[in-house]
Amino acid sequence: MNSQAAPPLKRIADSTVRRLSLYLRFLEEFETAGLTTVSSDELAARGGTTSAQVRKDLSFFGSFGKRGLGYQVAELTQSMRRILGLERDWRVIIVGVGKIGAALAQFEGFQQRGFRVVGLYDSDPAKVGREIYHLPVRAIESLSEDNREQPVDIAVIAVPASAAQRVVDQVVAAGISGIMSFAPIQLHVPADVTLNTVNMAMELERLSFALSNRE
Amino acid sequence: MNSQAAPPLKRIADSTVRRLSLYLRFLEEFETAGLTTVSSDELAARGGTTSAQVRKDLSFFGSFGKRGLGYQVAELTQSMRRILGLERDWRVIIVGVGKIGAALAQFEGFQQRGFRVVGLYDSDPAKVGREIYHLPVRAIESLSEDNREQPVDIAVIAVPASAAQRVVDQVVAAGISGIMSFAPIQLHVPADVTLNTVNMAMELERLSFALSNRE
DNA sequence: TTATGTGAACGCATTCACAGCC
DNA sequence: GGCTGTGAATGCGTTCACATAA
Numbered sequence: 199m200n201s202q203a204a205p206p207l208k209r210i211a212d213s214t215v216r217r218l219s220l221y222l223r224f225l226e227e228f229e230t231a232g233l234t235t236v237s238s239d240e241l242a243a244r245g246g247t248t249s250a251q252v253r254k255d256l257s258f259f260g261s262f263g264k265r266g267l268g269y270q271v272a273e274l275t276q277s278m279r280r281i282l283g284l285e286r287d288w289r290v291i292i293v294g295v296g297k298i299g300a301a302l303a304q305f306e307g308f309q310q311r312g313f314r315v316v317g318l319y320d321s322d323p324a325k326v327g328r329e330i331y332h333l334p335v336r337a338i339e340s341l342s343e344d345n346r347e348q349p350v351d352i353a354v355i356a357v358p359a360s361a362a363q364r365v366v367d368q369v370v371a372a373g374i375s376g377i378m379s380f381a382p383i384q385l386h387v388p389a390d391v392t393l394n395t396v397n398m399a400m401e402l403e404r405l406s407f408a409l410s411n412r413e
Numbered sequence: 414m415n416s417q418a419a420p421p422l423k424r425i426a427d428s429t430v431r432r433l434s435l436y437l438r439f440l441e442e443f444e445t446a447g448l449t450t451v452s453s454d455e456l457a458a459r460g461g462t463t464s465a466q467v468r469k470d471l472s473f474f475g476s477f478g479k480r481g482l483g484y485q486v487a488e489l490t491q492s493m494r495r496i497l498g499l500e501r502d503w504r505v506i507i508v509g510v511g512k513i514g515a516a517l518a519q520f521e522g523f524q525q526r527g528f529r530v531v532g533l534y535d536s537d538p539a540k541v542g543r544e545i546y547h548l549p550v551r552a553i554e555s556l557s558e559d560n561r562e563q564p565v566d567i568a569v570i571a572v573p574a575s576a577a578q579r580v581v582d583q584v585v586a587a588g589i590s591g592i593m594s595f596a597p598i599q600l601h602v603p604a605d606v607t608l609n610t611v612n613m614a615m616e617l618e619r620l621s622f623a624l625s626n627r628e
Numbered sequence: 629t630t631a632t633g634t635g636a637a638c639g640c641a642t643t644c645a646c647a648g649c650c
Numbered sequence: 651g652g653c654t655g656t657g658a659a660t661g662c663g664t665t666c667a668c669a670t671a672a
Contacts, residue, residue, distance in 0.1 A: 210622075211640080216619065219619065222618070223614075237652090237654090247642095248642085251643080253653090253654060254641090254643090254655085256654095257654095257655060265649040265650050265653055266650040266652045269654090283618075283621040284621055297515075298516050298520070301512040305512070307597055307614045310614075311617060313621075352620065375624075382438070384438075384461065386461075392620065392624055396613070397434075399434070400434040403434040403526065404427070405567065405593055406497055406526075406528075407425075408430075409503075409566065409590075411421065426663060428663070428664095429663085462664095463664085465666070466665080468631090469665090476632080479631085480631055480633080480671040481630045482631070482632085484632090
């Protein structure tokens, strides 16, 4: 088998994708450190997993190493990027410019990986028209039209729980099919829309549970 | 079996704890809506899971319903709170008062569930001494002493990736054993410290992967 | 009859172990 | 000899199906 990334043959587990993301970060560190070769053992040690896990994860997408030698850092880095869809830029809007939305708007992690924030939206008339970090805040009502002119790939939802489902419906109606939500509720979207939720409340409760159940 | 929450007999899956968190949110909504009784089917419909899953999740902690009738909303709500460790207050500090840290400092979700932010810390001398949302920003160096006087349960890490491990080490050295990190790197802590990481970069890449691999 | 609680069956992710190649 | 790639074995979370109780 060659070293190109093949399209995944079967559905990839969420846990696998999460680890690929970690591997990419480690590989970039190795690259910065000037290393040219890395083994599955070294990648595993860094990520708190096993070498077999690393090899299995990679095997879903192809064959990237050389037996007896390991992986070429630069080559594997690039493959990870391609697999994760990071070789292109993603056009992102942030809906809801409260504290969280505003913080996200200038989150370096966005820009770094090619997630370009191209628009801010809010329903508060007091905010609409103002600029935040060099980006004008627009009314959510103009979303459909804006999206026709300059299609958006991802909408980040940073509005209160009570408004979240309504906003998501508007985003979907506007034709945007990638959503990242920070609202602490369960959202519903059509099957052709990809939704990823970071629920802070849930994460806190997970920590609370863990702390309560230690011996 | 009675309706009290028993201590879990075996290790509880992460996915189970996440769902308990959802159930609690739904139960609170049902309570607000004035419902007194709920079935596993109704809870499942709301959370996008199955009734068997709901019952299995609950069964790890005891027996909470009545056959043929369902669950008492108020009673089950309280049980969920107890199980998740939400019947007490948690003393929280936020380390790193950049954009994310500042946004977190006044995140309502914290207060709402009994996570009381009692301190802010930063390494930037320009920030130390100032007040943010009525809380003074202290130097990270005073953490050990502060923690002796007023023990802290949870430290929220909101510093850049490059500083995160060092800060975590300081937090651990100060005697704090619950950590919630927002730094986009893999952190290492002793076994007796509970660490929960929200990695925004990873979540974005997960979305990017999903969007790239739709047909 | 209705809906819970739970052992058993199932399916999927992880781990094992070794054949294959450098 | 060293390390990858991968079928097979294992372990674990989810689903099934039914006995049990209201």
